[in-house]
Amino acid sequence: MRLAKTSGIAARLLSVFITLFGISVFIFIVLRVIPGDTITGSLGIETGVLTPEQIDDLKRYYGIDKPLLLQYFSWITSFLSGDLGFAYSTGVSVLTLTASSLPVTIELALFGTISGVIMGIAIGMFSAKKPGSARDFFGQLFGLLALAIPGFVLSTAIVTIMANKFGYFPNGYEYMTPWEDLWMNLQQMLFPSIVLGIAVAAPVMRTTRSALLETVDKDFIRTAFGKGLKNRTVQFRHVLRNSLIPIVTMTGIQFGYLLGGAVIVEKIFALPGMGRQILDAINKREYATVQSSVMIFAILFVTINLVTDIIYRRIDPRIK
Amino acid sequence: MISKKRFLVGGVALALIAGTLVSTPAKAASSELVIGSVLDIDKLDPHTSTNFATVRALGLVYSSLVEVGPGNKLKTGLASSWSFNAAGTQLRLVLREGVKFHDGSTFDAADAKASLERILDTKTGAAGRANLLTITSIVASGRTLTLNLSVPNVPILAALDGVNMAMLSSDDITAGKVGGSNKPNGTGPYKYVSWEPTQSVKFVSNTGYWMGAPKITNLTIRVIPNESSILSAMNAGTIQFGIVTDPLIAKQISTKSLKLFKVPALAYYALQLNTKVAPFNDKNVRLAIQCSIDRPEMIKTAMLGEGAVSGPITSPAYKSDPNARPCPKVDIAKAKEYLAAAGKSSGVTFKALVTSNGWATSVAMAQNLKAQLARAGITMDLDIVDQATYVPRWLGADFVATLANNGGRIDPDTMYTRYFTSTGNLNKVATYSSATLDANFLKGKSSGKTAIRTSAYTAISKELEDNAVWVWLATPYEYRVATKELKGFVALATGSLLPLRSASLG
Numbered sequence: 001m002r003l004a005k006t007s008g009i010a011a012r013l014l015s016v017f018i019t020l021f022g023i024s025v026f027i028f029i030v031l032r033v034i035p036g037d038t039i040t041g042s043l044g045i046e047t048g049v050l051t052p053e054q055i056d057d058l059k060r061y062y063g064i065d066k067p068l069l070l071q072y073f074s075w076i077t078s079f080l081s082g083d084l085g086f087a088y089s090t091g092v093s094v095l096t097l098t099a100s101s102l103p104v105t106i107e108l109a110l111f112g113t114i115s116g117v118i119m120g121i122a123i124g125m126f127s128a129k130k131p132g133s134a135r136d137f138f139g140q141l142f143g144l145l146a147l148a149i150p151g152f153v154l155s156t157a158i159v160t161i162m163a164n165k166f167g168y169f170p171n172g173y174e175y176m177t178p179w180e181d182l183w184m185n186l187q188q189m190l191f192p193s194i195v196l197g198i199a200v201a202a203p204v205m206r207t208t209r210s211a212l213l214e215t216v217d218k219d220f221i222r223t224a225f226g227k228g229l230k231n232r233t234v235q236f237r238h239v240l241r242n243s244l245i246p247i248v249t250m251t252g253i254q255f256g257y258l259l260g261g262a263v264i265v266e267k268i269f270a271l272p273g274m275g276r277q278i279l280d281a282i283n284k285r286e287y288a289t290v291q292s293s294v295m296i297f298a299i300l301f302v303t304i305n306l307v308t309d310i311i312y313r314r315i316d317p318r319i320k
Numbered sequence: 321m322i323s324k325k326r327f328l329v330g331g332v333a334l335a336l337i338a339g340t341l342v343s344t345p346a347k348a349a350s351s352e353l354v355i356g357s358v359l360d361i362d363k364l365d366p367h368t369s370t371n372f373a374t375v376r377a378l379g380l381v382y383s384s385l386v387e388v389g390p391g392n393k394l395k396t397g398l399a400s401s402w403s404f405n406a407a408g409t410q411l412r413l414v415l416r417e418g419v420k421f422h423d424g425s426t427f428d429a430a431d432a433k434a435s436l437e438r439i440l441d442t443k444t445g446a447a448g449r450a451n452l453l454t455i456t457s458i459v460a461s462g463r464t465l466t467l468n469l470s471v472p473n474v475p476i477l478a479a480l481d482g483v484n485m486a487m488l489s490s491d492d493i494t495a496g497k498v499g500g501s502n503k504p505n506g507t508g509p510y511k512y513v514s515w516e517p518t519q520s521v522k523f524v525s526n527t528g529y530w531m532g533a534p535k536i537t538n539l540t541i542r543v544i545p546n547e548s549s550i551l552s553a554m555n556a557g558t559i560q561f562g563i564v565t566d567p568l569i570a571k572q573i574s575t576k577s578l579k580l581f582k583v584p585a586l587a588y589y590a591l592q593l594n595t596k597v598a599p600f601n602d603k604n605v606r607l608a609i610q611c612s613i614d615r616p617e618m619i620k621t622a623m624l625g626e627g628a629v630s631g632p633i634t635s636p637a638y639k640s641d642p643n644a645r646p647c648p649k650v651d652i653a654k655a656k657e658y659l660a661a662a663g664k665s666s667g668v669t670f671k672a673l674v675t676s677n678g679w680a681t682s683v684a685m686a687q688n689l690k691a692q693l694a695r696a697g698i699t700m701d702l703d704i705v706d707q708a709t710y711v712p713r714w715l716g717a718d719f720v721a722t723l724a725n726n727g728g729r730i731d732p733d734t735m736y737t738r739y740f741t742s743t744g745n746l747n748k749v750a751t752y753s754s755a756t757l758d759a760n761f762l763k764g765k766s767s768g769k770t771a772i773r774t775s776a777y778t779a780i781s782k783e784l785e786d787n788a789v790w791v792w793l794a795t796p797y798e799y800r801v802a803t804k805e806l807k808g809f810v811a812l813a814t815g816s817l818l819p820l821r822s823a824s825l826g
Binding site for chain 2: 034035036037040041042043044045046047048050053054057058087088089090091092097101156159160162163164167168169170171172173174267268269270272276277280282283284285
């Protein structure tokens with residue numbers, strides 16, 4: 001029994017390493033296949049004024065003069081030893097850059113997920129209580145609108161209305177970490193979190209609704225009512241708890257997507273997060289920054305999936 | 321009936337939201353100006369910087385020997401006067417007295433010599449090196465700097481303007497303390513304080529500045545990577561100055577609460593045609609394109625009316641006359657005649673390389689041109705790519721046609737020599753050169769007399785337009801937005817922030 005469990009974990013870990021290795025090769029190749037390099041990315045059309053000797057010097061400086069295989073192994077071994085490379089356009093190491101941008105994105109994704117889960121479960125329960133009723137219609141309409149309205153439209157609308165009508169745009173001030181100024185940080189995170197939360201709420205709401213409707217017809221729910229338990233007790237303790245597996249799955253996936261999908265929101269709300277870091281680096285063809293940042297995202301994504309699996313086992317002891 | 325617990329939780333939540341909405345942090349002190357910019361700087365070495373944001377920011381810290389002032393006139397900078405010898409082969413500059421670097425050391429001709437030599441050194445990778453290649457020797461003596469030139473080169477004076485020609489301390493150069501993580505040490509109106517990548521760059525006024533200490537004591541350039549958010553931040557009063565390039569955003573600026581500065585840029589938009597490949601190796605096909613385009617319509621629709629029809633030369637003193645070109649107005653009949661002359665009566669089809677994010681109106685302009693050309697039976701397919709993909713293809717002339725946004729200069733020589741002389745380093749991209757163009761560029765370069773230079777650049781402009789080498793379209797505007805409290809600021813076509821040295825708040 002224990003052997004089976006251990007080999008299951010080992011297989012899972014092996015698949016994690018294969019996935020991460022695949023991602024590292026994929027991102028490395030994709031960056032080299034698309035036209036342009038760090039030189040044209042940083043100098044633009046002014047590259048044309050450089051002599052061939054200057055271009056060779058710059059290639060050596062950026063380390064892109066070496067064979068591709070050597071470049072890959074040089075990067076991946078450095079990455080594994082904690083050296084994420086150097087971000088030429090900012091003059092600091094990718095590690096330093098990531099140390100300041102990753103917490104911003106994690107905080108944003110966390111707030112977005114929390115607000116999204118609260119909204120999604122509440123509206124899903126509200127909707128599932130009387131299927132086919134007006135409240136169900138409005139609940140589902142919310143889900144549809146939240147899915148249909150793009151984040152950049154919602155972000156721009158919020159920023160424009162709040163700034164023009166109420167003279168309020170805390171993101172115009174310098175970004176503050178929670179340690180520097182908690183109150184300002186919460187203000188700067190409020191609207192971006194709501195925008196991301198709405199995007200998370202829609203699938204969570206739909207999943208919650210269908211899971212609740214499926215559970216509510218089960219025999220044990222009838223038994224619970226038959227025992228004379230209060231409606232609220234049955235709803236929360238029995239129906240919701242037994243519907244949590246798909247909701248947790250959906251939340252885990254959404255949190256992973258939020259890490260990478262916060263790019264536009266970070267841009268509009270001027271938050272110095274990982275999304276912006278990667279986008280800027282792609283535009284400048286800064287290989288080390290893109291590769292290392294993507295790998296960090298991938299590691300986080302895989303970790304979240306593992307954590308989700310562990311949570312399953314806590315929620316439903318039947319899952320081995 | 322609402323329970324006490326619910327009431328309490330609801331009350332706390334409401335208070336949090338209300339508190340967030342009403343509690344706005346203190347606005348910047350009156351002597352502090354916060355500038356919103358989409359782009360972050362990318363380095364601290366003025367000689368190698370090409371990024372607009374870096375050039376703008378370091379322009380506050382470093383000074384050059386000459387400057388471009390309002391009206392695009394060349395004026396004194398760290399050089400208080402200058403003169404050429406009769407042959408135009410020697411430039412003698414007298415440097416300003418009492419100028420100090422931010423570290424307190426005195427600026428003199430030895431610093432100027434070391435700075436220019438650093439630019440000329442290939443190891444530096446300086447962006448402005450090509451403009452100084454005619455210098456054979458530099459002599460520094462006290463406050464006098466003499467540049468000896470291999471050929472007559474009057475436009476070299478204009479080439480000495482700007483951040484890429486910044487004057488550095490010779491001690492810093494010798495010690496290798498320029499760029500990298502070294503603190504910039506210039507002679508400009510503002511001292512560098514700090515740079516937090518992707519967030520902001522901070523400056524403090526230089527009290528020892530030779531023109532007097534700037535009234536705005538603290539300057540911050542804050543990265544807000546979206547122009548719409550810059551405008552929102554200005555409306556909310558969280559920043560006081562904004563750098564805007566998108567005409568759509570400029571159109572939304574309310575002049576009731578904000579000031580909009582708008583000046584025609586020196587940059588220009590052109591449909592570059594590759595004259596080395598079919599179908600544009602035939603002059604008649606190129607002229608057919610020239611005659612099919614309705615520039616005012618493109619400006620009105622794709623550029624939202626924010627631009628002016630332009631010829632090749634945008635340098636104010638030698639500006640091309642757009643009415644002097646073949647087909648100054650759209651002429652479809654003439655276009656069809658040219659196509660017939662090329663044996664292409666049934667029309668031509670070609671692909672145009674377009675950048676999706678090079679500038680705000682790029683795709684709209686390309687789509688507009690595509691629709692216009694269709695009227696003459698010309699099919700322009702769009703090959704839309706991101707800027708980082710566009711640049712290497714543009715540099716390698718890997719296009720049949722391309723919509724380009726090229727920088728302008730106040731002197732036509734520095735603007736076009738690199739493109740249209742047979743030895744120019746961007747001639748491969750221009751795809752055209754001729755003996756007459758070479759001769760006229762040399763004539764313009766060699767003379768200090770305005771009449772001679774005007775005649776040379778008029779001839780250059782005429783040859784480029786008559787052969788429809790490229791199809792020059794329009795010039796955009798440079799926009800700056802500021803709070804009403806900002807006084808004494810003058811916007812420059814170069815986009816420089818240097819006029820902030822004379823500005824004040826309130």
